[in-house]
Amino acid sequence: MRSGEQKLPHLFQPGQFGRFKIKNRIKYGACCVSNYNTRDGFITERELARVKVIADTGCGIITNQGAYPDPLGEGKAYFRQVAIYDDKFLPQFEKIAAMIKDQGAMAIQQILHAGRYGGIDLGYCVQPSDVPQTLPHFRPPKIMTTEEIRDCVRQHADAAKRCIRAGFDGTEITSFMGYLLANFNSRFTNQRTDEYGGSIQNRGRFMRELIDGIKQATPDNPLIVRLNGAELMDKWGGNTEDECFELMQQAVDCGVDMISVTVGWQEAPESSIGRDIPPGYWNYLSERAKKTFPNTLITFGNRLPDPRMANDCIRDGVFDFWEVCRPLLADPELIHKAAEDRLDEVRRCVGSLNCLSRLFRDLPYTCTMNPALGHEVEPEYHVTPTTVKKKIMVIGSGPAGMECAITAAKRGHEVTVFEKTGRIGGNLYAYAANDLARPDDLHSIIRHYEAVAKRVGVEIRLNTEVHAKFMRSVLHQYDVCVVAAGATIDHDSHCTVEGHELMIDALDVAHGRVKTGSRVVIVGGGKIGLTVGESLRKNGAEVTVVEREKRIAGDIKPSFKWRHASWVDELGIRCLTSSRPTRITTDGVTVLNDKGEESFVPADTVLLAASRKPAHDLLHEFEWMVDELHGIGDAVVPRGLEQAIQEGFRLGVRI
Amino acid sequence: MNSAALPDPQAWRAAAAARPELFQALDEGARIGLIARSAPAQMLVWEAAAGGPGACLATFPGYANAGVDLLMAANDSALGDIVAVARNGLFDVLRAGIRSGEVVCYMLRRRCDLEALGYEELLEALGFAFMGACR
Numbered sequence: 001m002r003s004g005e006q007k008l009p010h011l012f013q014p015g016q017f018g019r020f021k022i023k024n025r026i027k028y029g030a031c032c033v034s035n036y037n038t039r040d041g042f043i044t045e046r047e048l049a050r051v052k053v054i055a056d057t058g059c060g061i062i063t064n065q066g067a068y069p070d071p072l073g074e075g076k077a078y079f080r081q082v083a084i085y086d087d088k089f090l091p092q093f094e095k096i097a098a099m100i101k102d103q104g105a106m107a108i109q110q111i112l113h114a115g116r117y118g119g120i121d122l123g124y125c126v127q128p129s130d131v132p133q134t135l136p137h138f139r140p141p142k143i144m145t146t147e148e149i150r151d152c153v154r155q156h157a158d159a160a161k162r163c164i165r166a167g168f169d170g171t172e173i174t175s176f177m178g179y180l181l182a183n184f185n186s187r188f189t190n191q192r193t194d195e196y197g198g199s200i201q202n203r204g205r206f207m208r209e210l211i212d213g214i215k216q217a218t219p220d221n222p223l224i225v226r227l228n229g230a231e232l233m234d235k236w237g238g239n240t241e242d243e244c245f246e247l248m249q250q251a252v253d254c255g256v257d258m259i260s261v262t263v264g265w266q267e268a269p270e271s272s273i274g275r276d277i278p279p280g281y282w283n284y285l286s287e288r289a290k291k292t293f294p295n296t297l298i299t300f301g302n303r304l305p306d307p308r309m310a311n312d313c314i315r316d317g318v319f320d321f322w323e324v325c326r327p328l329l330a331d332p333e334l335i336h337k338a339a340e341d342r343l344d345e346v347r348r349c350v351g352s353l354n355c356l357s358r359l360f361r362d363l364p365y366t367c368t369m370n371p372a373l374g375h376e377v378e379p380e381y382h383v384t385p386t387t388v389k390k391k392i393m394v395i396g397s398g399p400a401g402m403e404c405a406i407t408a409a410k411r412g413h414e415v416t417v418f419e420k421t422g423r424i425g426g427n428l429y430a431y432a433a434n435d436l437a438r439p440d441d442l443h444s445i446i447r448h449y450e451a452v453a454k455r456v457g458v459e460i461r462l463n464t465e466v467h468a469k470f471m472r473s474v475l476h477q478y479d480v481c482v483v484a485a486g487a488t489i490d491h492d493s494h495c496t497v498e499g500h501e502l503m504i505d506a507l508d509v510a511h512g513r514v515k516t517g518s519r520v521v522i523v524g525g526g527k528i529g530l531t532v533g534e535s536l537r538k539n540g541a542e543v544t545v546v547e548r549e550k551r552i553a554g555d556i557k558p559s560f561k562w563r564h565a566s567w568v569d570e571l572g573i574r575c576l577t578s579s580r581p582t583r584i585t586t587d588g589v590t591v592l593n594d595k596g597e598e599s600f601v602p603a604d605t606v607l608l609a610a611s612r613k614p615a616h617d618l619l620h621e622f623e624w625m626v627d628e629l630h631g632i633g634d635a636v637v638p639r640g641l642e643q644a645i646q647e648g649f650r651l652g653v654r655i
Numbered sequence: 656m657n658s659a660a661l662p663d664p665q666a667w668r669a670a671a672a673a674r675p676e677l678f679q680a681l682d683e684g685a686r687i688g689l690i691a692r693s694a695p696a697q698m699l700v701w702e703a704a705a706g707g708p709g710a711c712l713a714t715f716p717g718y719a720n721a722g723v724d725l726l727m728a729a730n731d732s733a734l735g736d737i738v739a740v741a742r743n744g745l746f747d748v749l750r751a752g753i754r755s756g757e758v759v760c761y762m763l764r765r766r767c768d769l770e771a772l773g774y775e776e777l778l779e780a781l782g783f784a785f786m787g788a789c790r
Contacts, residue, residue, distance in 0.1 A: 130719050132726065134759060136766035136783070235730070235756030237692070269756035551779065565782065566754060569747075 004341035010314040011307055011322060012339065015060065017297060018222040018257055020106045020169055022060035022321075025314050026335060027299050029260070030063040030110040030172065031325030032355050033078040035364040036374065039121075041068070041076075041083025043092030046364075048099075049377035055099040057328050058335035061321065062105045063172055063224075064096055066112025069159035070152065074126045075180065077114030079362035084111065084159045090166050097167030108224060109163035110172040111156055115180025116141065116189060117266060126152075128184050128206075129191040134236075134267045137360060149196060149206060152180070157213035160223075170222035170257070173210055178231075178265035181207055185247050186231060188238035200243055204250040211254040222257035224299070229261040229285030232268035241285070245292060258297040260323055261286045273326075275351030276437040276563055277303045287318045299323040305349050307338040329355060330369040344451040350441040353559035354642060368642040369445070371403070371649035383653055386411040390479040390628075392655060393418060395466045395618065398426025400633025400644035401484030402449040407652025409456040416478075417458060420465035424449060426486050427634075428641065430510035434535035436567060445641075468621045480628040480655055483618045484648065487638035490613035494523065499584030506532050506609035516541060517604030521589045523581055525552035527640070529609030530564045537571040544574040544601050546581055546591055548610070555640070576601070612638035628655070660691050660734050661699045661712070666741040668710035671701050674746060677780050678708045680773035687777070688723035690715050691734055692759065698723070703773075718761065724769060725777075726761040733757035750782040 005012040015022040036046040054062060067084035068075035076083070083089055093109065100107035117138055119125035125139040126148070132141065144152070160171045175182035183189040184206035190197050196205050207225070214223050227248050231238045239247070248259055263282045264272030271277055286300035301323035304310060310322035327334055331347035338346075347369050355365040367373040375381035390413050394405045397419040409415045423429060425446040432442035453460060464470075471481075489505050497503075506522065508514040510532050518541050522529045525547030537543040545552060545568075552568065552575055553561045568575060576591055576599075583590040588602040615635040622629055632651050633644035662670075667689075671678055681703035689699040698715040700723060701708045715721065729737060733752040740748045752758030760781060762769070769778065 130717070132718050132761035132763050134761055136762040136764070136769060136778075139765070140763070236759045269754065562754075562782070569751065569754075 002339045002341070004337075004339045004343070007341060008307055008311040008338060011311040015321065017061065017106060018170070019220075020222070022106055023104055024058070024060040024335075025321050026059040026310075027061040027301075027321045027323045028054060028057060028059040028063055028105075028328060029301055029323040029325035030065045030112075030174075031176075032329065032365050033065050033081050033112075033359060034374070035078055035080040035359055035362070037080045037082050039080060041081065041085075041089060043082055043089070043096070046374070046377045047082070048092070048095060050374065051096050051099055053332050053376050054328070055103045055105065057332050058103075058339065059105055059324070059328075061108060062100045063108040063110050064093075064100070064168070066110040066174060067093075067159070068118070069111050069113055069155040073119065073121050075113030075115070075118050076120050077112065077117045077179070078359055079120060080364070081112075084109070084162055085155065087162065090162060093163065093166035093168070101167065101169075106170070107168045108170045108172050109166070109168040110174055111159045111163070112174055113152065113156070113180040115183040116178055118180070126180070127189055128196060129189060131189045131191065146194065146196070153206070153209045153213045156210050157217035160214040161217045164218050164221050168221075170224065171214060171218065172224040172226065172260070173214065174226040174260075175207075175228060176226045176262045178267060181210065181225075182228060182231070182265065185227075186233060186238045187243070188231070188233045188236050200246050201250075204247050207247065208250055208254050211251060211256050215255060224258040224260055225251050225256045226260040226262050227251060228263065228265075229282070229289060230263050232264045232270040232272060235269060238265075245288065248289060248293065252293050252296050256296070258299060258321075259289060259293065261289045261298060261300045261302075261319070263302045271563075273303050273351065274353060274437075274559070274563070275441055277351070278438070279303055279305055280309055283313060283318055286313070290317055290319055297321065301325070303351070307334065307343065326351075326355065329365075329367045329373055332370070345448065345455065347448050348441060348444040350445065351438065352557060352642070354557065357557060357559040369645065371646045381650075381653060383407060383410050386413055386655075389413060390655065391477065392416070392480040392482065393466075393474070393478040394482045394484055396426060396484035396486055396615075396635065397424035397449075397460065398484060398486050398633065398644060399428055399445065399449075399641055400486075400635070400648040401426070401482065402453065403645050403648025404482055404484060404632055404652040405458045406449065406452050406456055407649050408655050409453075409458045411653070411655075413655065415458045417453070417460045418464045418466045419460060419462050422462050424460060424462070427507060427510070430507060431531060433512060434510050434531045436534050436538060437563065466618070468625075471622055471625045475625060478626060480630070481622055481626040482651065483615055483622070483629070483631045483635045484633050485615035485618055485635050487612040487614045487634040489528075489608050490611045491608060492613070493611050494581070494608060497581050497584060502584045502586065503606050503608040506607040509536075509607060516607070518542060519588075519603045520544070520605045520607060521546060521581075521601050521603040522607045522609050523589075524609035524611070525549075525575060525577070526555040526609065527553075528612075529607070530556070530568070532607065532609060533573055534564070534567045534571060537573050543571075544576065544603070546579050546589065546601075547575060547577045548580050550578050552577060557640070581606075614638055630655075660731070660738070661689060661697060662738045662741040664699060664710040664712055667699055667701065668708065670741050670745040671708040671710065673742075674780070675707070677746070677777045678703060680776060681708070682772045685772050685774070686723040688715075688721055688726040689737070690726065690728050692728040692730055695728065698726075718763070721763060724764050724772060724774065726763060727753075728759045728761065730757045746780045750780065753782055
């Protein structure tokens with residue numbers, strides 16, 4: 001037994017699922033469709049390469065992503081989702097089942113009919129009742145007839161048989177996040193008056209028929225059903241938590257073999273898995289399921305990214321299997337690192353929901369934290385030993401610089417990182433220091449870089465600023481120079497504003513180098529301005545944001561814009577959009593909007609958080625001083641964490 | 656709940672007139688409905704017209720035949736708040752209601768169609784530019 005396994009004995013103890021022995025208590029959840037496949041439902045080489053990585057994660061049960069079961073594609077939720085409505089799809093499923101089983105895991109295939117969120121290639125979606133969409137990217141509803149419901153059940157049963165023929169050990173059906181099964185179960189979307197609607201017994205009929213149909217079709221293979229412990233739709237007339245558990249009881253009474261407890265719908269007005277939800281927040285739902293159904297296996301993992309927490313949950317009877325997906329997107333070696341007691345090296349899922357944001361734009365999923373995700377099939381993204389060992393200097397220890405340094409060092413290069421301040425992390429440190437959601441997630445990225453840099457032998461020189469004079473002092477000592485010095489606030493952009501010299505750099509405040517007064521105006525309503533403004537407001541300052549554009553949050557990820565917009569409202573931050581400062585004094589700021597109206601905002605501190613300027617000067621200065629010179633991240637074009645990590649990695653794998 | 660719980664059409668028209676920037680890009684005939692979720696017998700409708708948005712009460716014929724592009728269905732408490740602020744600060748209350756779940760905002764057209772009809776500013780004011788799957 002490896003040292004980490006001894007520390008997490010409950011997580012790594014073997015389990016039993018039906019007639020199958022499971023090597024540990026970890027289930028890879030089918031939480032995300034990859035969108036790597038063909039438009040007509042066939043599995044691609046890209047997908048197979050990705051599945052190989054999933055098979056190698058070390059999970060005891062692995063659930064392959066959901067396949068839609070109907071030929072019309074009414075169940076199809078995602079642009080490049082796989083299908084299993086015909087035998088023609090079997091060869092690739094056979095490969096996937098074999099890959100999973102070759103690694104000693106139990107192979108489960110999920111059957112996903114998206115219902116309300118389906119029909120992506122059609123002009124409609126199917127639902128139990130005519131309840132319009134609340135998110136405008138989904139299709140208008142078409143009510144299912146009784147005959148269509150029965151066809152749908154048959155299609156699920158046929159799909160399940162096909163899964164087993166392909167070599168899977170079991171199947172899973174899902175109501176996760178508001179798919180068809182959830183639509184029938186929920187009072188919000190099921191307003192039928194026939195035998196499939198009305199009472200909870202009637203609303204659960206479709207689920208019971210699905211379970212019966214699949215159990216009859218595949219009597220020797222276990223069936224898992226994913227069911228909401230909480231829909232978070234009750235304010236809109238959806239099910240209460242008690243009703244959710246009544247539906248679980250129906251599933252148990254029908255003989256389902258395992259319940260996967262989930263939380264929320266995609267359209268729910270509350271957050272369920274975003275980074276503003278603390279890890280462990282939803283555990284009570286799983287605990288209730290386990291206590292209510294002690295003889296049914298329970299698996300759970302919503303917003304539960306930490307193997308230590310999962311170990312304790314299994315010990316305490318909160319669930320039987322830890323269901324994990326997004327943390328394994330961020331770090332496919334998570335389970336192995338846990339088993340080897342190397343959790344400090346884990347690249348944590350920070351809940352940015354980049355994966356989902358891309359899916360709903362019909363793009364393949366990628367991960368903010370894992371730059372190789374989705375590129376497994378491309379040798380160019382593999383970390384391979386270098387043929388020519390080089391001495392590399394990396395200027396800047398933000399995510400771009402550290403990612404590049406670590407990747408290059410893993411390949412055998414000799415890497416030194418130069419950091420002008422006394423700590424690594426760059427502006428990510430400042431972001432974490434002001435973040436209202438989950439600062440620890442952001443700090444974990446820095447801790448990950450510290451731990452891995454040490455392990456792979458990256459030298460880090462703190463308090464060392466690299467400029468032309470320094471470069472001359474190390475001339476010919478390095479083969480490669482990587483400028484990852486980030487970006488600074490562009491004060492020149494506001495130098496025509498009267499009194500501009502009174503403006504303080506928002507990054508200085510974010511880093512804690514400068515304190516503000518109690519009445520603050522922030523010029524710039526993007527990521528930096530809002531993050532600093534929210535933090536100052538939370539600590540009692542009166543904050544006004546002045547933004548030149550029509551809207552705030554222009555440079556923030558779609559999946560987190562709503563959070564900043566909510567904070568602005570909740571905290572009472574005043575936002576003056578389509579506006580710019582014209583005069584700054586020690587008493588405040590005169591602001592002009594695009595209608596030509598002028599107003600005065602009293603302030604004792606004015607912060608500049610507007611446009612950012614990349615560190616191009618270093619690239620120009622060093623051009624003739626080193627053999628290879630590269631720029632990455634914000635030093636090239638100021639953007640965000642994802643691009644910094646991606647570019648750092650891409651350069652690191654090819655130097 | 657009956658139609659008396661809905662705001663007065665005149666107040667509703669005035670609320671739209673007070674925020675012309677949200678309505679000026681709308682195609683003529685664009686319609687936004689408001690119903691009481693607990694008893695949707697009647698529907699209060701904003702309709703974009705050449706002279707600015709009008710407001711009227713209509714019978715609510717059900718979702719499929721509502722004939723509106725957006726339909727806001729408010730819980731009783733939210734409806735009280737909406738009536739109280741119909742003449743001032745309405746869109747802040749609507750946005751807060753949608754965000755908290757007290758108001759369900761149904762989209763009877765897809766986003767691309769709504770934007771083609773000129774709904775971008777109104778969706779923004781209602782907070783929809785910031786909403787997304789799983790939050």
